[in-house]
Amino acid sequence: MFERTINLINNQIINYRYDPSEKWLVLIGIAPGSPERPQLVKGNMQLFSVEQHRSQALETQAVSFATFKVPGNDQSYALIGFATISFNAGQIVSKLHVIELGSNSGEPGFIGKQADLFFPPDFTDDFLAAMQISHKYDFIHVITKLGLLFVYDLETSSTVYRNRISPDITALEESLTAAGGKFIFVQKLRDFVSVTCDVLQHKAFLFIEGLEEQMQKLHEERASAVLERRAADNDEMMGNTSIH
DSSP states (O other): OOOOOGGGTTOEEEEEEEOTTSOEEEEEEEEOOOTTOTTSOEEEEEEEETTTTEEEEEEOSEEEEEEEEOTTOOSEEEEEEEEEEEEETTEEEEEEEEEEOSOOTTSOOOOOEEEEOOOOGGGTTOOEEEEEEETTTTEEEEEETTOEEEEEETTTOOEEEEEEOOSOHHHHHHTOOSTTHHHHHHHHHHHHHHHHHHHHHHHHHHHHHHHHHHHHHHHHHHHHHHHHHHHHHHHHHHHHHHHO
16 A cells, blocks of 8 residues: 555564554564664564655554544544664663644644653563553553563553563464564464453453442441441430430
8 A cells, every 4th residue: 555665674574553544554664673782673663644645764663553532622633652662872762652643733732742661671672562552541551572561641651550461472472483473473462462451451440349349338337437426426415414
C-alpha cells in the first residue's frame, strides 16, 4: 500500500499495525545496533498517513495506537504510543512517547507526553518486544524480550507498574527459527501481552470490588456503632429521669 522509507532498508520487518480508523499505518523493522553497542538492537518505524499519502520515519522498537477523549471535547483523538532505546554518548536512553496524530484546529487537543523507561543494570541490552494499549482502562503495556513489563497511564504517561513477569519470552523466540519466525514471534507476543493485560485488569477489578465490599462493611459497622451509642445514651437519660 506504500513504499518503504529509507530507514527500513536492510531491516528485518517484525511488525505491521493500523489504528482503529485505518487512517494510520505503521511498519516496524529491526537492524543491528551501532558499532559501539552492536548487541543493542536498533528499531525503525515508518508511520504512514492514508489520507495524506505521506510517511514519517522514526527510531522505535514497539508501537501501538489508541483513541482518547480530551476533557471538554467530545471528539476522539487518534494517538500513537511508541518506545525507544538508543545509545548516545556512552549512555543508554530509553523513552516512552505518546503523541496525537493529525490536528484538530480550534479544539483542545491532546498534549504529548513522554516518560523514562527504567532498565536495571542486567537489562541494558534488552529489546522492547511489544506494546499494547488497554482501551478500557487507558493503560499502556510495554513488554521486553527478557520479560520486563511496564505499565503507564495513557493520559499522563505516569508509571503504574514495573516488574519482571516472565523469563520465558526469550525461549519462545528461540523456538521460532524459520525465516519469518521473528514476525510470528511478535504477533504471538502481542497476543501474550493482550492476555496479560486482561489478567491484570481482572485482578485489579477483583481487588477494587473486594475493597468496595470492605468499605461498605466498614460503613455499616460504623453506622451500627453510632446507633448503639445513641440507644445507650437514650437509656441512660431515661434512667436518670426515673431516679429524679
